[in-house]
Amino acid sequence: MISITEYIDSQKDMIIKDLMELVKIESVSENIEEVKKALHFVLDLGRKMGFKATVVLNDQVGVVELGEGTETLGILTHVDVVPPGDLDSWHTPPFDPVVKDGYIWGRGTLDDKGPIISCLYAMKAVKNLGKPLKKKVQLIIGTQEEVEWTDINAYVKEFPLPDYGFTPDGEFPICNIEKGMADIEITIPVSEKNDGDLIIKSINGGRATNVVPDECLVELILNGHPIKLKAYGTSAHSCMPEKGDNAIINMCKIIGNLSNSDSGIAKVARLIVEKFQDIYCSNIGLYSEDEYYNGDFIHRNTVSPTLIRTEGNRIHININVRFNFLTKEADIEKAFEKLAEEMGGEISKKKFLPAIYVDKDKPFIRAFAEAYEKVTGFKNEFSLEYGGTYAKAMPNIVSWGPIFPGEEDTCHQENERINIDNLILMTKIFAEAIGNIVFSEENFK
Numbered sequence: 001m002i003s004i005t006e007y008i009d010s011q012k013d014m015i016i017k018d019l020m021e022l023v024k025i026e027s028v029s030e031n032i033e034e035v036k037k038a039l040h041f042v043l044d045l046g047r048k049m050g051f052k053a054t055v056v057l058n059d060q061v062g063v064v065e066l067g068e069g070t071e072t073l074g075i076l077t078h079v080d081v082v083p084p085g086d087l088d089s090w091h092t093p094p095f096d097p098v099v100k101d102g103y104i105w106g107r108g109t110l111d112d113k114g115p116i117i118s119c120l121y122a123m124k125a126v127k128n129l130g131k132p133l134k135k136k137v138q139l140i141i142g143t144q145e146e147v148e149w150t151d152i153n154a155y156v157k158e159f160p161l162p163d164y165g166f167t168p169d170g171e172f173p174i175c176n177i178e179k180g181m182a183d184i185e186i187t188i189p190v191s192e193k194n195d196g197d198l199i200i201k202s203i204n205g206g207r208a209t210n211v212v213p214d215e216c217l218v219e220l221i222l223n224g225h226p227i228k229l230k231a232y233g234t235s236a237h238s239c240m241p242e243k244g245d246n247a248i249i250n251m252c253k254i255i256g257n258l259s260n261s262d263s264g265i266a267k268v269a270r271l272i273v274e275k276f277q278d279i280y281c282s283n284i285g286l287y288s289e290d291e292y293y294n295g296d297f298i299h300r301n302t303v304s305p306t307l308i309r310t311e312g313n314r315i316h317i318n319i320n321v322r323f324n325f326l327t328k329e330a331d332i333e334k335a336f337e338k339l340a341e342e343m344g345g346e347i348s349k350k351k352f353l354p355a356i357y358v359d360k361d362k363p364f365i366r367a368f369a370e371a372y373e374k375v376t377g378f379k380n381e382f383s384l385e386y387g388g389t390y391a392k393a394m395p396n397i398v399s400w401g402p403i404f405p406g407e408e409d410t411c412h413q414e415n416e417r418i419n420i421d422n423l424i425l426m427t428k429i430f431a432e433a434i435g436n437i438v439f440s441e442e443n444f445k
Contacts, residue, residue, distance in 0.1 A: 001129065001130065002128065004125045004126065004129070004428065004431045004432065004435060005428055007124075007125045007128055008121060008122075008125050008424060008427050008428050008431060009424070011121055011124075011125075012420075012424055014121075015117055015118070015121055015423065015424065015427065016099065016104060016420065016423075018045060018117050018120075019097070019104060019109065019113060019114055019117045019418075019423070020097040020099075020104060020106070021041065022038060022041055022042070022079075022108070022113045022116070022117065023095065023097040023104070023106040023107065023108050023109055023113055024095055024096065024097065025037050025038040025041060025079075025095075026095045027079050027080050027081055027108070028080070028081055028082070028083050028084075029080040029081070029082070029143075029144055029145075029146045029147040030147070035079060035080050035143045035144075036059045036143070038079035038080075038113075038143075039055065039059060039062050039079050039141060039143055040055070040059075040062075041079075042062060042064070042079060042116055042120070042141055043055060043062045043064065043141075045117075045120060046064035046120060046139070049120060049123070049124045049127070050124075050127060051064045051065060051066055051123065051127075052064070052065040053065070056155070056158075056159065057151065057154050057155060057158070059143070060142075060143055060144070060150065060151040060154060060155070061140065061141065061142055061143065061151050061152065061154075061155045062140075062141040063138055063139065063140055063141070064120065064123070064138070064139040064141070065136060065137065065138050065139075066123045066126065066127055066133070066136070066137040066434075066438070067133035067134075067135055067136045067137055067438050068133065068136055069133070069134050069135040069136050069438075071134075071135045071136070071163050071443065071444065071445065072135065072136045072137070072138055072160075072162040072163050072165075073135060073136070073137045073138070073162060073163070073164065073165050073364070073434065073437050073438065073444075074137075074138050074140055074161070074162025074163075074164070074165030074166075074394065074397065075119050075137065075138065075139045075140065075165055075166060075167070075168070075430075076140050076142070076152070076165065076166075076167040076169075076389075076390035076391070076393070076394070076397060077112050077115060077116045077119065077139065077140070077141050077142070077167065077168065077169070077390075078112050078141065078142040078143065078144075078145035078146070078169070078390065079108075079112070079113065079116065079141055079142070079143055080142070080143050080144055080145055080146050080147070081107050081108040081111065081112075081113070081146065082107075082111075082146050082207075082208050082210070082211060082412050083207050083208060084107050084414070085207065085211075085214060085235050085413075085414050086214055086215070086235075086414055089214075089414040089415070090414050090415055091105065091415050092105045092106070092415075093106075094106055094107040094414075094416075095107060097109065099420070102419060102420055102421065103417040103418060103419055103420060104417060104418050104420060104423070105415065105416070105417040106416065106417070107416055108416070109416055109417055109418040110402060110403070110409075110410060110411050110416055110417065110418045111169065111411040111412065111416070112145070112168065112169050114402060114418040114423055115168035115169065115401060115402045115426070116139075116141065116168075117423075118168065118401075118402070118423060118426050118427040118430060119139055119168060119427075119430055120139065121427050121431075122427050122428075122430035122431035122434055123137055123139065123431075123434060125427070125431040125435075126431055126434050126435045126438065129435065131439050132439075133438045133439065134438060134439065134440060134441055135437060135438045135440075135444075136438075137434055137438060138162055138165075140152075140155070140162075142155075142390060145169075145389075145390060146208065146210065147208075147209075148351065149353075149390075149393065152390055152393045153393065156393055156394060161394050161395075162394070162397075163364075163396065163444075163445050164362070164364040164396040164397070164444060164445060165364070165394075165396070165397050165398075166368065166391075166397060166398050166399065166400040166401075167389045167390045167391050167397060167398075167399050167400070168399075168400060168401040168402050168426070168430070169387070169389040169390065169391075169399055169402075170385040170387065170389055170391075170399030170400065170401065170403070171383060171385065171399070171401070171402075171403040171404075171405075171409075172372065172376075172400065172401050172402075172403065172404050172405065172426070172429075173369070173372055173378075173380045173381045173382065173383060173400075173405075174360070174365060174368055174369060174372070174380065174381075174382055174383070174398055174399075174400050175382075175383050175384060175385035175391075175398055175399035175400065176357070176358040176359075176360050176365060176382050176398050177293075177296055177297075177298055177325065177355075177356065177357050177358075177382070177383075177384045177385065178355060178356045178384070178385040178387075178388070178389065178391055178392065178399060179239065179298070179299060179322045179323060179324055179325075179355055179384065179385070179386055179387075179388070180322070180323045180324070180325075180327070180329070180352065180353060180354050180355035180356075180388075180392075181210075181239075181320070181321070181322055181323075181352070181353045181388040181392075182320070182321040182323065182329070182332050182350065182351065182352045182353075183209045183318055183319070183320055183321075183349070183350070183351045184318070184319050184321065184332075184336045184347060184349070184350045184351075185316055185317065185318045185319075185347070185348045185349035185350070186316075186317050186319065186336070186339070186340045186343060186345045186346070186347060186348065187314050187315070187316050187345050187346060187347075187348040188268055188314065188315045188316075188317070188340075188343050188344055188345030189313060189314050189344070189345065190264050190265050190268065190313060190314065190315055197222065197223050197259050197261060198220060198221075198222055198255075198258055198259040198261055198264060198265055198266050199220065199221040199222075199264075199265075200218070200219075200220060200264070200265040200310060200315070201219040201220060201221060201226075201310075202217075202218070202219045202310045203216070203217070203218045203219075203251075203265075203308055203309065203310050203315065204216070204217050204218075204308070204309050204310070205217065205231075205247055205248045205251060205307065205308045205309075206247075206248060206305075206306050206307035206308060206318070207307075208306065208307075208412075209238075209306050209307060209318050209320055210237065210238045210239070210306065210320060210387075210388070210412065211235055211236070211237065211238055211306060211412050212233065212234070212235055212236045212237070212238055212241050212243075212244030212245070212246050212304055212306065213233060213235065213246060213247045213248050213305075213306060213307070214232060214233045214234055214235040214244075214245075214247050215230065215231070215232060215233070215247050216230070216231045216233075216247040216248050216250070216251035216308065217229070217230050218230075218231075218251060218255065220255070220258070220265075222258055222259070229251065229254060229255075231247045231248075231250040231251035231254060232247055232250070233245040233246050233247030233248075233249075233250055235412065235413055235414065236412065236413060237386075237387060237409070237411050237412040237413075238304045238306055238320040238322070239302075239322050239386040239387040239388065240302075240386055240409075241279045241302055241303075241304040242279060242302075244304075246276075246304060246305065248272070248305045248306075248308050248317075249272065249273055249276060249277055249305065251269075252268075252269035252270070252272040252273045253269075253273050255269035256269040256270035256273060265315070267344075268315060268343055268344075271342065271343050272305060272317070275339060276303055276304070276305050276319070279302045279303060279304065280300050280301065280302060280303075281300075281301045281302065281303050281321075284303065284335050284336075284339055285335045285338070286301050286303070286321070286323070286327070286331065286332060286335050287300070287301065288300045288301045288323075288324055288326065288327060290324075290326055291324070293324075293325050293326060293357070296357075296382065296384075297383070297384050298324040298325045298326065298355075298384060299324055299384055299386065300324060301321065301322065301323045301324060301327055302321070302322045303319060303320070303321050303322075304319070304320045305317055305318070305319050305320075306318050306319070306320045315345075316348065318349075319336070322386065322388075323355060324355060325355040325356075325357050327355070329352050329354075332352075333347075333350070336350075353388050353392045354392055356391055356392055358396060358397075358398050360382050362396070362444075362445075363442070363443065363444040363445065364396070364437065364444040364445070365398065367433055367436050367437050367444055368380075368398070368400055368433050370433075370436065371429055371430075371432035371433035371436060372429055372433075374432060375425065375428045375429045375432050376425065376429065378405075385399040387399075387411075396445075401426050401429070401430070402418065402422070402423075402426050404422055404425075404426075407419065407422065
């Protein structure tokens, strides 16, 4: 009988091939037809591997199943991706994947298409052992993770949930703690009559609520003269804004210096710089003094303006907040209500996802830790997940993989890529963990 490790090694070329085929599908969240195409690609691949694969909620969620039993291990993934960003900054076409320098390059390779393929082959490696399965595994595939979670939220309301599990949408080792996330949109009226010498015609910056923007475009009239401006920055996932350079803030610095006016767009621009230049929220009253909870690192609160646009005589700006386990949502709302009033606007939209903290002594987490240690030879540790993953959607789900310690995180960035050796290694880790759970009579809840 071929071992898990031997099987996965023998499938390396197929893993690469299947991932590259999936990446070719331009499944940006808003492109629903392409997202559905990606979902059905995964389901068809699961069926070819001998799994039961179904689609529910009008193509919003897919489920690939292995085994039977009253206890279910869930693996939460997603086929949608963020937009590619600045195409000129890519070394390779984002949706025409390339193998180069030991990596597969392309949008979604790391977030979350590589992990999907990895999990499918991990399940297949376990299935091929031919042993009786005492538990069920569900690979749950969402389609709107990068935007509003209409998919997984609907699934949670209508279907039985797994007892525990992981989402391969973060880092190794185990991320049993995850920061909360808030998107708050402030709408500010700006009319020509109170703009003084500086009149805003249009402003457009950012491409997604969870990405630090790398471009911002503005059309202005200054003292009767039309002006077009473009500010640049560096994109990064908004959960780690320190890795980026915010083009909206860069543009607001320029606008604020064009006029001495205490009203209109000049005032708004200066307030944006003043309030959000410090990513750790010290200028909006949300600086977090404590970085630890029960001895575990939970980090500080961070803030990033991620989208700005004009609509008629109103400016809409989305602010993305990542908050630690000790910060209350009510305090965030209160701080932004005060800020909106200071800007002369109001909160027009708000969305919160909670911070999570899962006890690291739970049996399923111990099983994950043992698999990681056995396959890698490294000691397991517990860490904080900075981003917002599907782990927030269901109880007893942790973020686990795909990024290894010391590995560059290119999620949501130009030139996203996944290391091929690490792709194979994570597949072995997942297979080891799945096998240890489904072949055992033990309760892992």
